[in-house]
Amino acid sequence: MFNQLGGGTNNPNKDVEVTSPPDDTVSSLEFSPPSVPQTFLVAGSWDCRVRCWEVEASGKTVPKAAQGMDGPILDVAWHDDGTKVFMASTDKSVKCWDLAANQCMQVAAHDAPVKACHWVKAPNYNCLMTASWDKTLKFWDTRSAVPVMTMNLSERCYCADVDYPMAVVGTADRGICLYTLEGKPAEFKRVESPLKYQHRCIAIFRDKKTMQPTGFALGSVEGRVAIQYVNPANPKDNFTFKCHRAGGSTTGSFQDIYAVNDIAFHPVHGTLATVGSDGSFSFWDKDARTKLKSSETLDQPLTKCAFNHSGQVFAYAVGYDWSKGHEHYNPAKKNYIFLRPCFDDLKPRTT
Amino acid sequence: MGRKKKKASKPWCWYCNREFDDEKILIQHQKAKHFKCHICHKKLYTGPGLSIHCMQVHKEAIDKVPNSLPNRSNIEIEIYGMEGIPPEDIKEHEKQKTGGGKASDSEDDEPAAKKKATPALLGAGPSTVTQGILPTPMAPVPPGMYPGHAMPMNHMMPPFMQAPRMMMPGMRPLFPAASVPTSTPSKPTFPAYSNATISAPPTTSTASASEPKENGDVRPPAANTCPLVTATGAGSKIVHPPEDVSLEEIRARHAKYRPKPKPDAPPAIPTSVSAMISASTSQAEVAAHMNAAVAAARQQAAMRRPVMQQMVGMLPQLQQLQQLPQLQQLQQLPQLPQPVRVGVGVPVSMPPVMLPVMPQFNIMRPIQPGVLLPGGGVMPMGMFPGGMHGLLQPRYR
Numbered sequence: 001m002f003n004q005l006g007g008g009t010n011n012p013n014k015d016v017e018v019t020s021p022p023d024d025t026v027s028s029l030e031f032s033p034p035s036v037p038q039t040f041l042v043a044g045s046w047d048c049r050v051r052c053w054e055v056e057a058s059g060k061t062v063p064k065a066a067q068g069m070d071g072p073i074l075d076v077a078w079h080d081d082g083t084k085v086f087m088a089s090t091d092k093s094v095k096c097w098d099l100a101a102n103q104c105m106q107v108a109a110h111d112a113p114v115k116a117c118h119w120v121k122a123p124n125y126n127c128l129m130t131a132s133w134d135k136t137l138k139f140w141d142t143r144s145a146v147p148v149m150t151m152n153l154s155e156r157c158y159c160a161d162v163d164y165p166m167a168v169v170g171t172a173d174r175g176i177c178l179y180t181l182e183g184k185p186a187e188f189k190r191v192e193s194p195l196k197y198q199h200r201c202i203a204i205f206r207d208k209k210t211m212q213p214t215g216f217a218l219g220s221v222e223g224r225v226a227i228q229y230v231n232p233a234n235p236k237d238n239f240t241f242k243c244h245r246a247g248g249s250t251t252g253s254f255q256d257i258y259a260v261n262d263i264a265f266h267p268v269h270g271t272l273a274t275v276g277s278d279g280s281f282s283f284w285d286k287d288a289r290t291k292l293k294s295s296e297t298l299d300q301p302l303t304k305c306a307f308n309h310s311g312q313v314f315a316y317a318v319g320y321d322w323s324k325g326h327e328h329y330n331p332a333k334k335n336y337i338f339l340r341p342c343f344d345d346l347k348p349r350t351t
Numbered sequence: 352m353g354r355k356k357k358k359a360s361k362p363w364c365w366y367c368n369r370e371f372d373d374e375k376i377l378i379q380h381q382k383a384k385h386f387k388c389h390i391c392h393k394k395l396y397t398g399p400g401l402s403i404h405c406m407q408v409h410k411e412a413i414d415k416v417p418n419s420l421p422n423r424s425n426i427e428i429e430i431y432g433m434e435g436i437p438p439e440d441i442k443e444h445e446k447q448k449t450g451g452g453k454a455s456d457s458e459d460d461e462p463a464a465k466k467k468a469t470p471a472l473l474g475a476g477p478s479t480v481t482q483g484i485l486p487t488p489m490a491p492v493p494p495g496m497y498p499g500h501a502m503p504m505n506h507m508m509p510p511f512m513q514a515p516r517m518m519m520p521g522m523r524p525l526f527p528a529a530s531v532p533t534s535t536p537s538k539p540t541f542p543a544y545s546n547a548t549i550s551a552p553p554t555t556s557t558a559s560a561s562e563p564k565e566n567g568d569v570r571p572p573a574a575n576t577c578p579l580v581t582a583t584g585a586g587s588k589i590v591h592p593p594e595d596v597s598l599e600e601i602r603a604r605h606a607k608y609r610p611k612p613k614p615d616a617p618p619a620i621p622t623s624v625s626a627m628i629s630a631s632t633s634q635a636e637v638a639a640h641m642n643a644a645v646a647a648a649r650q651q652a653a654m655r656r657p658v659m660q661q662m663v664g665m666l667p668q669l670q671q672l673q674q675l676p677q678l679q680q681l682q683q684l685p686q687l688p689q690p691v692r693v694g695v696g697v698p699v700s701m702p703p704v705m706l707p708v709m710p711q712f713n714i715m716r717p718i719q720p721g722v723l724l725p726g727g728g729v730m731p732m733g734m735f736p737g738g739m740h741g742l743l744q745p746r747y748r
Contacts, residue, residue: 027599046608072608074599090603091610113603133600158597172597198595221591245587255587259598277590290406322602325592329605 012296015338018315020063022335023047026317028076029337031055031308036082039308040064040099041315043337044073050087052099055313059339067097067104074113077128080121086128088114094130096142107142110134116169118162120181129185131157131169139185149185153177159218163204166213166230170199176218178230194240197222203263205286208270217272217286219260225274227286239289244276246297259323262304266346268311273346275302277323281316283342288349300333307342314342363444365430366419378432384418397435398426 011017022045032040039055050073051066071091078085085097086107094108094117108114112134120127120139127148128140133156138147155172166188167179174193180186193199197220205227207214215229226240244258258277265272271292275281279301283292301321307314319335320328362377363370366385371377382394386401390409395401398416405411415424429435592601602608 046602071610072603090608113599115599156597156600197589198591198597200597222589257587257589259589259591290403322592322598323590325601326605 009299010334010336011338012298013338013340015340016059016061018053018061018337018339020051020053021337022049022051024072024331025319025321025335026304026337027072027074029304029306029315029317030076030078030085031306031313031315032082033078033080034082034309035080039313040082041306041308041337041339042076042078042085043304043317044076044087045335046072048072048089050076050085050097052085055308055339061339065099065102067095067102069093069095069104071113074115075117077117077119079119080126086117086119088117088130090114092132092134094128094140108138108140108147109145110136110138112156115157116160118160118167120162120164120167120185122164122181125184127185129160129162129167131160133157135171137169137179151179151185151187154190158199159202161202161204161216163206163213166204168202168204168216170202170218172198174199176202176228191228194218194226194228194238195220195222195224197224200259201262203265203272205265205270205272208287217263217265219263219274221259223257223260223276223278225260225263225284241284241289243274243282243284243291244278244280246278258301259321261302261321264305264307266307266311266342267309268343269346269348271346271348273305273307273314273342275305275316277301277321279318281305281314283346285349290349292347292349293345300336311346312341312343313339314346315339362433365428365436365440366416366423368420368423368444368447374432381430381432385416387417389417397429397431399429402426 018041022043024045024047026043026045028044030042032038032042040052041055041061042050042052044050048071049066049068052064053061054064055061067087069087069089069091070093071089073087073089075088076085077088079096083099085099086094087097087104088094088108090113092110092113093106094114095104096107097104108117108128108130110130110132112132114130114132116129116131118129120129128142129137130140131137131153135153135156137151137153137157137160139149140147153169153171154175154177157169158172159170161168162181165180165182167181167185169177169179171177174195174197176191176193176199178188178191180188195218199218200221201219202216204213204216206212214231215227218226218228220226223244224240224242226238228238232238244260246256246258247254256278260274260276262275263272270287271283271285273281273283279298281295281302284290285292298318300318301323303317303319303321305314305316315337317335317337320330320333322329361370361372362374364377364381364385366381369380371380382396386395386397387393388395388401388404388409390405390411393404395404401416402413405413413426416426423440428437591598594601
């Protein structure tokens with residue numbers, strides 16, 4: 001195990017540190033899908049590389065391989081068969097990394113950096129969905145250089161998520177667009193944003209009973225998350241809550257409001273985790289509308305988080321997210337990825 | 352009191368069965384005895400409110416209402432004064448009253464003595480709550496403040512205002528940040544929108560208050576035009592660069608992350624090169640020049656190769672090239688004399704692999720072919736071998 005003794009300011013939560021972390025901030029973090037028996041973690045970083053570790057049951061992490069692209073990585077996605085990883089970069093392309101052969105191949109291209117890439121596995125087709133700052137959303141059959149479908153977005157894509165048969169994209173103008181992927185991808189509806197500030201991250205959640213995607217959680221730069229149902233039974237089902245704020249014993253006084261950098265839903269419990277620029281992560285139960293846990297604060301922002309497919313492990317990445325501009329960037333500061341067992345922490349509150 | 356006028360609805364406390372003369376007193380009693388937090392002594396308004404307060408603020412779960420009868424200790428039932436009492440319990444109480452006789456009356460005499468002249472509970476609410484955002488509790492927030500963006504809010508406002516208390520029955524309140532000790536269990540959207548809308552547009556003193564509330568428009572700052580930072584006057588600040596552009600976009604503009612034109616071969620130039628370049632131009636200018644140069648370079652890559660050896664010798668002469676706009680000029684360079692004052696250490700004689708150690712550069716000046724770095728910082732020229740684009744790689748602050 002790689003726990004630092006006593007935690008320290010680098011690891012106040014006393015979580016397991018992943019070995020050989022990237023040299024620059026992690027921009028994307030994903031665990032392998034259930035189709036492979038071992039657990040792999042891939043992380044894309046601003047150092048232009050994507051790294052892959054095997055995570056053993058004991059918590060030990062073994063670096064396995066790495067691949068580079070011509071620009072910082074903005075997103076990574078696993079193919080559903082667990083053998084390939086897609087990497088999207090500021091070099092305006094998306095590559096497919098075949099892990100077994102350790103080879104890369106370009107599978108998509110845009111006119112501007114590609115902010116998001118997701119693999120879509122439908123009963124009747126598979127494709128790669130990519131969204132870019134060039135204001136387009138494209139779907140690719142990875143064998144062809146021409147997208148099978150291109151859709152225009154109202155603005156640059158800032159965040160996106162896919163959970164078949166639903167896809168959602170958050171854009172720069174605080175726009176939200178929902179897509180249905182059944183049969184073939186099609187725009188479903190545009191939703192007015194429940195938040196008043198720039199969209200930063202989005203994650204789809206499922207209905208507890210039907211296990212079908214039924215809504216999404218949207219995070220903004222103003223320390224707030226909105227829970228939004230696509231078809232709420234009651235308009236009051238949609239709500240927002242504040243998070244990742246510091247200071248101020250009374251609301252609003254000398255409070256520092258931090259961006260919510262990532263949101264992830266627990267695959268089993270349906271509860272969610274948020275990580276913020278303030279350097280902490282929190283677990284929430286959206287149905288009980290309560291906070292389950294707040295972590296200790298680290299000295300750097302948390303940029304990304306992920307659950308493994310069984311919901312046993314929670315991973316979070318620590319590194320500077322540029323929230324205070326380039327002046328506060330210190331390339332000498334080490335970047336981290338931490339893992340922690342989380343199944344019990346994320347159990348819903350039984351109210 | 353001679354008049355034992357037993358009002359059919361003499362207020363009584365559901366939790367402990369005590370009777371009171373007045374509902375106001377009953378409510379005070381409930382707040383003090385049943386809805387008071389045992390940790391911080393904060394008085395809440397309802398049982399569920401107390402439960403949530405303890406959970407959020409003290410992280411402690413409460414399962415029964417303090418000082419209550421065993422069969423009336425359910426914390427989830429929302430009782431406020433006489434409201435919320437389940438009908439069966441009302442009947443039961445009436446029966447007990449008629450059955451138990453008036454004997455029970457004489458036992459309740461406490462609240463009469465402590466009569467705090469509390470204003471309407473509604474008024475009291477917000478002040479204890481110290482929300483600090485809504486000056487008038489549920490007062491009619493000017494509808495103009497919530498134009499298109501808070502339509503859902505508008506529906507909620509009216510019912511909210513009718514309720515005499517902060518929480519609607521059955522509504523699980525929002526959970527504010529843990530650090531906020533106030534238990535403001537208001538409706539979910541309420542603090543959210545009130546905070547956001549009131550603080551959202553930088554209206555207070557910033558000159559760029561382009562969306563003043565008077566317009567009835569609370570759109571947050573438009574992209575690229577207004578700062579994001581709130582100016583509530585209360586001192587809350589969003590930790591984000593002022594531009595309303597994503598952090599990734601801002602970061603990607605940084606020299607370190609900009610695309611590097613592919614070098615033809617691995618770089619080999621030592622860092623001494625950087626000494627030659629004088630610093631001073633702004634990054635933007637450099638970047639702009641570099642981009643232009645890259646474009647030119649790419650076009651001319653093939654042409655330049657044969658020229659490279661001679662170009663290296665030209666370095667000191669570049670002074671004269673200041674006016675030479677394009678690469679084409681470089682091809683005249685071969686005529687210039689040779690003193691290679693480069694100090695670059697570039698193995699000039701190595702034809703193919705001239706690729707400079709781009710990364711070592713501190714290019715502060717545009718490296719256009721022909722444009723000279725003042726002070727003779729010319730090593731860039733030495734890089735030409737592989738092609739101009741080689742020069743433009745490193746962008747460092």
